Amino acid sequence: MAGITPSQTVGPFFAPALTPGKDYPWHQPIANDLITPDASGQRIRIEGRVLDSDGAPVNDAMIEIWQADAAGRYAHPADQQRPNAKFTGFGRAGTDAEGRYSFSTIKPGAVAGPDGKQQAPHILVAVFSRGLPRHAYTRIYFADEAGNAGDPILALVPADRRPTLIARRQEKNGAPQIYVFDIRLQGDNETVFFDV
Amino acid sequence: MTYVYPRESLSAFSGHLAPAYKSSIKRAPRQPLVIMPHTLSELTGPVYGHNDVQPGDNDLTKQHEGEPLGERILVHGRVLDEDGRPVADTLVELWQANAAGRYTCVVDQHAAPLDPNFTGAGRAVTDADGHYEFLTIKPGAYPWANHENAWRPAHIHFSLFGHSFMSRLVTQMYFPNDPLIPFDPVYDSVPPESRARMISSFDMHATVPNWALAYRFDIVLRGREQTPLDND
Numbered sequence: 001m002a003g004i005t006p007s008q009t010v011g012p013f014f015a016p017a018l019t020p021g022k023d024y025p026w027h028q029p030i031a032n033d034l035i036t037p038d039a040s041g042q043r044i045r046i047e048g049r050v051l052d053s054d055g056a057p058v059n060d061a062m063i064e065i066w067q068a069d070a071a072g073r074y075a076h077p078a079d080q081q082r083p084n085a086k087f088t089g090f091g092r093a094g095t096d097a098e099g100r101y102s103f104s105t106i107k108p109g110a111v112a113g114p115d116g117k118q119q120a121p122h123i124l125v126a127v128f129s130r131g132l133p134r135h136a137y138t139r140i141y142f143a144d145e146a147g148n149a150g151d152p153i154l155a156l157v158p159a160d161r162r163p164t165l166i167a168r169r170q171e172k173n174g175a176p177q178i179y180v181f182d183i184r185l186q187g188d189n190e191t192v193f194f195d196v
Numbered sequence: 197m198t199y200v201y202p203r204e205s206l207s208a209f210s211g212h213l214a215p216a217y218k219s220s221i222k223r224a225p226r227q228p229l230v231i232m233p234h235t236l237s238e239l240t241g242p243v244y245g246h247n248d249v250q251p252g253d254n255d256l257t258k259q260h261e262g263e264p265l266g267e268r269i270l271v272h273g274r275v276l277d278e279d280g281r282p283v284a285d286t287l288v289e290l291w292q293a294n295a296a297g298r299y300t301c302v303v304d305q306h307a308a309p310l311d312p313n314f315t316g317a318g319r320a321v322t323d324a325d326g327h328y329e330f331l332t333i334k335p336g337a338y339p340w341a342n343h344e345n346a347w348r349p350a351h352i353h354f355s356l357f358g359h360s361f362m363s364r365l366v367t368q369m370y371f372p373n374d375p376l377i378p379f380d381p382v383y384d385s386v387p388p389e390s391r392a393r394m395i396s397s398f399d400m401h402a403t404v405p406n407w408a409l410a411y412r413f414d415i416v417l418r419g420r421e422q423t424p425l426d427n428d
Contacts, residue, residue, distance in 0.1 A: 004278060004416045005393050006386040007209045008368040009217070011353065013301040017291035017317035018355065024300065025259075026317045029248050053222040060303065066241060066361045076240035078198065078360070090242035114233050124237055124361055131219030133210035133385040135366065157230050185223045193212075195203070195229035196238055196362060 007134035012060045014128075019062060019094035032093035034065075034105040039087035041070025041106040043176040046140065046167060049099040050127065053187035057099025061129035063183070064092045065103060065140070067122075072109030104176070107142070113152045120147030120154070127183060127193075136193045140181050141166050157192050164191045198422040201234060201362040205278060205418055207387065214385035218342050234362065241361035244287035246321050254320035256290075256332040264314035266295025266333030268408035271369070271396070274326040275356060278420045282326025283363075289355035290318040290330055297336030297350075306338050331408065337376055349376035349383065358417035369413045370395045 016024040021031075035043060046065075050058040067089045068074050073081040075088050083089075089108075093101040105123075113119035123140040141148050143166050148154055154162055167179035184191050213224035257264055271290075275283040293299050293316060296308040300315055316335075320328045335350050351368040358364065370377055372395055377383055383391060393416070402410035
């Protein structure tokens, strides 16, 4: 084969097609609320900001997430377990003027990892934006999961950079539980991105 | 079917930093990427198909009361994996500027007219042979602030999914013989040997007589079928 088609930046003008919300006249089934009425598990909300090297908000990023359901099952043929609900595990959000994004979803369960090890609950993240010729891959882990200590992927990350992958629990009353996950594309405390 | 995603195939991509493309300077990650194995999380991905597309989603010329201005074109091609096999039933999303080079997106302030009959968004699903098709209008070139008198060549944005989260692709399709291509740092962000894969070909055979010209754009996504020799 002649090789794969190169990636190109998503650019600044994707919103009318990819994240139209109520602002544009286009129906888009992919959105930032992943919860289906039949999905079991803990309802959570993930909130965060996307920031550049100056700590300035990136107001034209698109964040996509991919995750297992509460029992650690992926809605995909390669996972032989398969969820028993309509929960797809995929979501997409644009950032606002302050660089904020959010997702309403279900806390994922632990998933099988390499060499028979369990992976702690986590969510895959792809970051797209003007200025990124290809999207960047990272992962969200959860601060309140004991399994993080034995997670085989976190173990590959230098210890001092691991905190950039851990969403912190926002302590306030009420449901859903909020987890905060900021994405620093560059500079101090740059988020860990993966070569996959 | 089990797929593998050889890392070497990514040599067709730009790195995160492409300094001539100025927006990348403050946004591209600079720390070394952490190399990791592909787990079940990476080897799975969203499955979108025919239920997610409505009739007419792939015809950008019929989304409003009237017809958009511009040169009608059919844009079609096949979505393939790295073995050259068709990627069937996969979602293809598309967006673009209008014939005057203006996007409906509110952040686009180019002093060219909006077209009330053109949103510039489309969606299609590939058939069993990996084929997709859109009817749209040819987008215009437009200026941008990257450098003095910078103009983006006419292009159409594509978003594809494929077999897993590893095959996810956002790219841009260009038109053959566009004189602006050699001056475009976005096009140039890609390694030289891979750039031409982003240029569509004029397809006389697919033109619609008395109606529309046609361009062909085949897209190759990451992913090969696993063979017994692949053992990672």
